[in-house]
Amino acid sequence: MHTLHVELGERSYPIYIGRDLLRDPRLIASHIPGSQVVLVSNDTVAPLYLDRLREAVGERRLLTEVILPDGERYKSLQQLEYIFDRILADRHSRSTTLVALGGGVIGDITGFAAACYQRGVEFLQVPTTLLAQVDSSVGGKTAVNHTLGKNMIGAFHQPRAVFIDINTLHSLPAREFAAGLAEVVKYGLICDAPFYQWLQDNMARLLAREEAALAEAVERSCANKARVVADDEREAGMRAILNLGHTFGHAIETAQGYGEWLHGEAIAAGMVLALQLSAQRGWIAGEEVAALEELLSGMGLPVAPPEGMHADQFIDLMSRDKKVLDGRLRLVLLQEIGQACIVDDAGEDELRALLERV
C-alpha cells in the first residue's frame, strides 16, 4: 500500500492506494471518528463491494445504507434529497460520517450531501472506478447537476481520507475503464510530460489491467492532482488546468442530457478539441494532436464530438459554463505537451473556425 497526502493545512488528508484495501479489517474503520455511519453506493457497485465495505467500517451504533440508481442522470437534487430523507429518518447527528462507495457520481453527490447535511459532516471516499480513483475522489469538489448545466450546484468539501482499492478495477466494464484512462492521459498532457510518455509506452499493460501498471498510473495521477489541488484548493487560478477538455466535454454531455456518452468519453473528445485549438494557435504541432488521437483511439475513446453536434450548439452551451467570468470564456490550452495554460481571449470566430472544421 502506498500513501499520498493532499496538503491543505487543517484539511489535509491521506490517499491510500493498494490491493485489497477493502479487505483490511482496520484501515477504513480507523478513519471513522464517531459511532454513526452512512454508506452511499449505487445498484451496480453495491452488489459487488457493499458487503466488504460494511465489514471494513466495523460495528457502529447507527449504520444506514443508501443505494441510488446507477448513472449520471441521478446526480440530481432529487437524489440528494432522497439521501437527506434517509439520513434524517434514521436520525443521524452532526457527528455522523458519510462513506461514498462507487464512481464519480456517487462520490460527488455523497460529498455534497456531507457538505450540506447539518451544514457539514465528515466523509470518506472509496472510489471503485478508474475515473473516480484518479480524479473525482481527490480534491474536494462536490456537486450535483442541473438540467441547464453540469456540476452547477455544489461545494468544496474535502474528504477525511480516500481509499483506492486497485482490485475493484477488475470488475469495471471496458468502456468505463477506457473513460477513466482519458483523465489519466489528461495529467500527462497538462503537467507531466514524462508520465505522458510512460502512458504511450505502457498502454498495452494498462489495457490488460496489469496490477503493477494500474497502481503506477493511479498513483502518478493522484500525485499530480494532489499537487495541483494543494496549490489552489478553491480554483482561484491554476487548479483550472485540471479542466483540460472539460468545457468542450461538458457541452457534449449537456447537449446529450447526460448518460449518452460517459464523462471520460466526452473529455477525450474535448481534449482533442483543446489540442486542436492549441495547434490552431501554433502552440503545439499538428503531429502532437495526431499522437493524442492515436493514443485515445487505441483506448477505444472518441476523438471527435458526436454526430450532429454543431458549432452553434457548442458555443451556446459553452457560454453557460462555470468557467465563464463576466462574459469571457476561459479555456485550458497547451503551450506544449506537459504544460497547460488558461486563456480567456478565445473569441467566437476562433471557436467557430475550430468547431466547423471537426
Added chain:
Amino acid sequence: MHTLHVELGERSYPIYIGRDLLRDPRLIASHIPGSQVVLVSNDTVAPLYLDRLREAVGERRLLTEVILPDGERYKSLQQLEYIFDRILADRHSRSTTLVALGGGVIGDITGFAAACYQRGVEFLQVPTTLLAQVDSSVGGKTAVNHTLGKNMIGAFHQPRAVFIDINTLHSLPAREFAAGLAEVVKYGLICDAPFYQWLQDNMARLLAREEAALAEAVERSCANKARVVADDEREAGMRAILNLGHTFGHAIETAQGYGEWLHGEAIAAGMVLALQLSAQRGWIAGEEVAALEELLSGMGLPVAPPEGMHADQFIDLMSRDKKVLDGRLRLVLLQEIGQACIVDDAGEDELRALLERV
C-alpha cells in the same frame, strides 16, 4: 449610520446600521464586485422595497429578480431549485452576486443558494425584518428546511456585507416585530445583562418603534452576535449559546409543520422552557423566570408551548435536533441572567419533569 465589523480574517465583513440605507445611491452598489446581480425577495417585501434596492445596486450588465412566496414553508429544497433555475436560465457566472432582500427565510435560502451556486458566489444581506436584522443576517449560517427538521440542509457562507435599514421596520406587522424582539431579548439573557436591563426599561419605546430605541436595540444585538460569531465561526463551541430556546423552539415549529407560529414566537416559548429548566436545576431564581415571562408577554409573545403539544412529542422531535451529538442532547441553559452555558447531561426524566409541568 453606524458600522460594526464581524472579524473573521479574510471572511471579515461590515454591518451597516442606519436610517434610509436603501436610499443611499452608492453604499450597496460599492459592495457588488461584478457586473451581474441577482435580487432575491418575497412577494410581501418586494412590492415595498424592491424598487429602492434596484436603484441602490445601480446599472448592471445582468440583473435577475427572483420573487419567492412569503413564508417559512418556502424555505425548501424546491424553492432553492427554483432560484437555481432562474439564475442558470439567465446564465449568471461564478462572478455574480446574490442579494437577499427580506426576512430570515429569504436571507437563509439566498445565502445557501450563494454557497452552492457554482460552488460559491458572493452575497449581500439586506434584512427587512427585526428578526433578520438582529440575528439571521449576521454570522453566515445558511440553510433550507426538511420536512423532518428545520435548517437541516445548509452551509456556513458569510455575506460580503450586511445593510440594516432601520426604516424598513416601520412596515413590519406587529406580530413579526414582536417575534424579532424575542431574539433581541435572547442576547440580553445569554451574554449581556446590562442590555437585558435596558430592554426592560425601554420596552415601551421599542414597542412604539422609536427610531433611536430601534437603532440601539439592533446595534447592541448585532454587536453581541458579531462577537460570539468571531470567536467561534463554525459553532465548535460557545457559538451554540445563540441557540437559547431553539431546541425547544425548533420542536414546536417542526410539530406544526412550519408557519403556524413564527420562528421568534417559538423561540420565546422555548426560552421560557430553557429558563424553567435552569431554575429546576437551581441555577436561576423562579422570579427571574417570571420576569422573562412578563417581558415576553408584554411584547405579545407566547410563554408556553402550543396547546396539545405533549412531552412525548417534544422528546421525539428534540432527539432529531442538530445539536444532538452521538445521542446526547445539547441544551443551552442559563447559569445566571447574562451568562449562558451548554449542557449535554439533560436526561429524559429531567426533560419529562419539565415538559409535563407546562
